[in-house]
Amino acid sequence: MEDKLKLISRYPRSRDHILLILHELQRHNPRNCLEPEDLKLVAEYLGIPLSQVHDTVTFYSMFSLKPRGKHVIRVCDSPPCRMAGSTSIIASLRELLGIDVGETTPDGLFTLEVVQCLGVCGVAPVMMVDEEVYGNLTEERLREIIASYRERSGKEAG
Ligand code: FES
Numbered sequence: 001m002e003d004k005l006k007l008i009s010r011y012p013r014s015r016d017h018i019l020l021i022l023h024e025l026q027r028h029n030p031r032n033c034l035e036p037e038d039l040k041l042v043a044e045y046l047g048i049p050l051s052q053v054h055d056t057v058t059f060y061s062m063f064s065l066k067p068r069g070k071h072v073i074r075v076c077d078s079p080p081c082r083m084a085g086s087t088s089i090i091a092s093l094r095e096l097l098g099i100d101v102g103e104t105t106p107d108g109l110f111t112l113e114v115v116q117c118l119g120v121c122g123v124a125p126v127m128m129v130d131e132e133v134y135g136n137l138t139e140e141r142l143r144e145i146i147a148s149y150r151e152r153s154g155k156e157a158g
Helices: 002-008 015-027 036-046 050-059 079-083 086-097 139-157
Strands: 071-076 110-115 127-129 132-134
Touching: 002 015, 002 036, 015 036, 015 050, 036 050, 071 086, 079 086, 086 110, 086 139
Parallel strands: 071 110
Antiparallel strands: 071 127, 127 132
């Protein structure tokens, strides 16, 4: 807990910094999520009610209270992306990864999520892997992207 306090203490104790603070805590968690103790810590640090921190965390899709894989794939399924084929992109990802939306691959490498507009509709259909945006997706492109992450993680492990 002390380590976490150290981690966030470079941020001013102002509610304006709540997103940055939550990000910092999530980023440093190997389970890629926020723990109940993190929410308590942020509430105490900022001097705001725990319910307010909880509301913030559940409002933003980038935060999770459930453990997630090393890489989080977020596919947009808002109407412009759906018109450009996001339904089949999601189906292909489920098949490629062998998991359903909301699940994590058994090797802990990927979690698949479906989200609303990512703000880059001009290159629909779109997904993000962590902070990286991938647009104009096709099935072939998906295979390449997933393979590149698998390869990278194999190299890191080896
Ligand atoms: S609708 Fe998909 S990025 Fe906007």
